[in-house]
Amino acid sequence: MKNIGIFYWPIKGNVETVAKKIKEIYGADEVDIIDLSKAEPKHLFHYKNLILGCSTVGSESWEDATDDNVWYQFLHKMEDDKVDLNGKNLAIYGLGDQMRYPYNFVDGMERVFSHIVNHNINHIAQWPNEGLTFKESLALHDDKFRGLAIDLDNDEDEADATITKWVEMIKKEI
Numbered sequence: 001m002k003n004i005g006i007f008y009w010p011i012k013g014n015v016e017t018v019a020k021k022i023k024e025i026y027g028a029d030e031v032d033i034i035d036l037s038k039a040e041p042k043h044l045f046h047y048k049n050l051i052l053g054c055s056t057v058g059s060e061s062w063e064d065a066t067d068d069n070v071w072y073q074f075l076h077k078m079e080d081d082k083v084d085l086n087g088k089n090l091a092i093y094g095l096g097d098q099m100r101y102p103y104n105f106v107d108g109m110e111r112v113f114s115h116i117v118n119h120n121i122n123h124i125a126q127w128p129n130e131g132l133t134f135k136e137s138l139a140l141h142d143d144k145f146r147g148l149a150i151d152l153d154n155d156e157d158e159a160d161a162t163i164t165k166w167v168e169m170i171k172k173e174i
């Protein structure tokens with residue numbers, strides 16, 4: 001059993017870039033990265049610790065999400081299957097663009113989190129609200145994000161340092 005499974009979607013964009021970076025920083029032999037569109041809820045049980053990766057593309061609610069939204073489908077499958085993650089450590093990261101979408105920054109992270117939190121997880125690695133410029137985010141609670149809020153569109157130069165800091169946080173909490 002590998003230590004960490006990173007389940008992410010969409011593929012081929014910034015969410016995937018961050019998944020690969022986490023794997024590189026953490027150590028390839030400890031981490032698998034899994035395209036969510038090829039996964040089923042039972043695959044979550046292959047890992048002691050879980051990281052979920054998502055982005056915000058449009059500020060639509062789940063109710064308006066299109067059928068091709070893989071996170072929406074996966075989370076509903078988990079609900080149907082009554083998946084019990086039994087205290088597994090779970091961290092989440094979300095991509096967003098603070099300049100173009102300052103009122104909906106990384107909202108998608110909250111949408112995913114609001115489902116996964118119902119599956120008996122141990123939520124780790126919340127991210128402090130520091131160094132970002134935005135107005136509102138659904139994913140911000142008590143001045144902490146549900147997980148790593150990262151903006152590769154505007155802060156690419158800092159990305160490696162930011163991800164490294166988050167990985168250190170995860171290591172301390174698991």
Ligand SMILES: Cc1cc2nc3c(=O)[nH]c(=O)nc-3n(C[C@H](O)[C@H](O)[C@H](O)COP(=O)(O)O)c2cc1C
Binds near residue numbers: 107
């Ligand atoms: C049509 C569209 C809508 C977007 N809406 C939001 C948004 O509401 N909030 C936000 O923080 N970022 C928003 N973004 C920015 C993306 O989340 C950001 O570019 C992210 O890095 C995309 O990652 P991905 O290519 O892996 O999906 C939007 C991008 C696009 C193209």
